Amino acid sequence: MISRVQRRLFHTTAERLKKTPAEQRWLARQLSDPYVKSARQQNYRCRSAFKLLEIDEKHGILQPGFSVIDCGAAPGAWSQVAVHRVNATGSDPEAPVGFVVGVDLLHIPPLDGALFLPHSDLLQPAVQARIQESLPAGEAHVILNDMAPNASGIRELDQQRLAELCLCVLGLARMVLGPGGTLLCKFWDGVHSRLIQNRLTELFREVKTLKPRASRKESSEIYFLAKRYRKS
Ligand SMILES: C[S@@+](CC[C@H](N)C(=O)[O-])C[C@H]1O[C@@H](n2cnc3c(N)ncnc32)[C@H](O)[C@@H]1O
Incomplete structure (x- = not known):
């Protein structure tokens, strides 16, 4: 209202x-929008922070000491949440210190505790290699994927582009995700969602479909939460 x-x-x-x-x-x-207001009050860069906060509160995916890759990180709200939850700045001296690397096609304003690769296309193998090089021990505990292609207005085409981005993230997971790792992956419910879900089920022991409260009801956006990566 x-x-x-x-x-x-x-x-x-x-x-x-x-x-x-x-x-x-x-x-x-x-x-x-109450989430826009809360984001402003709590100094989050955008309302999407509340989607990750809710998912993490329910499913406990981010822990102190974890290494996290944030795909499609701009403007940086998910990275803000991740930096805090994995203790990437070492603000809690009692807890292990984690690591966050974020990548986006766009500029990402700097954030204490995060390494950002702005103006970088995740579809490029060289960008994936830079992510891998940046990771402590070359491995990640969690991959977050909130990437979305620029909407063309043609639903089928946009779905296909989003599927390409998700498949690219699955390729990245094969490269850098440690055994037992987690992938949180945005998708738009539609023709390709079954394909992505099946691929995730091959690679992970547990796959759930989530619709956080902060995700707008009228949007077809859903999140796949894939846990316990079967690293071969
Ligand atoms: C919904 S926004 C992400 C919001 C972010 N999770 C946050 O909380 O601040 C989606 C982002 O995906 C990025 N993106 C789309 N295609 C990409 C690609 N091929 N490589 C890297 N980033 C991409 C867009 O530039 C856009 O900034």
């Missing part, structure tokens, strides 16, 4: 900035 104050703010802002109808709808959604 949008409050009177929010509605007034929305109309004034939309008018002043001469927004298109689509931009106005986006602005209205942002202003009425």
Whole structure:
């Protein structure tokens, strides 16, 4: 529900900035979204932080001392959560110190405790090699994948691009994920989701489909949580 104050703010802002109808709808959604507000209050770079927080709270995937790869890291909210949960800055002197490396096509503002590879395409083998080189002992405990291709508006094409990104992450898992490791992988429910799920089931002992509360109901976005990697 949008409050009177929010509605007034929305109309004034939309008018002043001469927004298109689509931009106005986006602005209205942002202003009425409790996760956007909480992200601002808790200094998260975007609302997606709450998806990972919820998944981690329920399924305990991030632990102090873990090495984590964040695929599609910009603007860096998942990395913020990961840095904190794995103790990558060493802020808890009693706990083991973890490591976070994030990669994205876009710029990622620096974050204490994370190594970022901005302007990097994960589909490129050279980028995957740089990730592997950066990892302590060359292995990761957890791979997070929140990558999304730029929407073309053609549903089939976008699904196919997202499937390519997921398959690329599975290739990365084969390279760097340690035995028993975890992969959290965003997907859009649709024609290719069964294919991705089957591939995950071949590689991991446990695969669950999740829809965190912070994931918008109207979005087809789901997350596959694959645990206990069967490293051969
Ligand atoms: C939904 S955003 C990720 C948000 C991030 N999890 C956070 O919490 O800040 C998806 C990101 O995937 C990135 N991406 C898409 N294709 C990619 C690729 N081939 N290589 C690296 N990043 C990619 C996009 O640039 C975009 O920043």
